Amino acid sequence: MFEIQPMDAATFRQQTRRSTVIIAVLFLVLAMLFSSAAVALFGEPGSDNLRFNVGGVFLAFLLTAALLRGRFWNQSWMAPAVYSWRLKRNLMSITNVMHQVTAAVEKNDSTAMKVLRFYHLGLTQMHELDGNSSDHGQLWREVAAHKVRMQALDLDTEQTRFDPAWLDTLKQAPR
Secondary structure (H helix, E strand, O other): OEEOOOOOHHHHHHHHHHHHHHHHHHHHHHHHHHHHHHHHHHOOOOOOOHHHHHHHHHHHHHHHHHHHHHHHOOOHHHHHHHHHHHHHHHHHHHHOOHHHHHHHHHOOOHHHHHHHHHHHHHHHHHHHHHOOOOOOHHHHHHHHHHHHHHHHOOOOOOOOEEOOHHHHHHHHOOO
């Protein structure tokens, strides 16, 4: 279950920039350290040591990725970036079956109506957090029309929770 959390966009961008810089600096330090160590241990003076440099960078990448997922993922300084990643993953899972969602919405399926409303709210928040200020006229019309439709069916429009099992239900529904 995923839930949309209220966030200040400016604070979010500041915190995600900070966590990105921390991870980038860690990667650079590890890449330089491992490349230098590989060349010192296995390289030959005056020869092409590119493979050892590349190997050190690759090893640094693997270690950075392991630290990111293993150690840093649950740290408070990573929370905004992790939230953004989870939000985008959930929105993408809906996008991948949007044709089934919209077909079920046309049949007034309550699960599909909730999924589409969550999608609209999540997409709106993602654009706000990312500072995407391009014209969303088409999106806003679609969001407003769907909200009115949900209200007419007496469905809760504050659909800030999303259960991935809802998509399984929609995938299994007869077409």
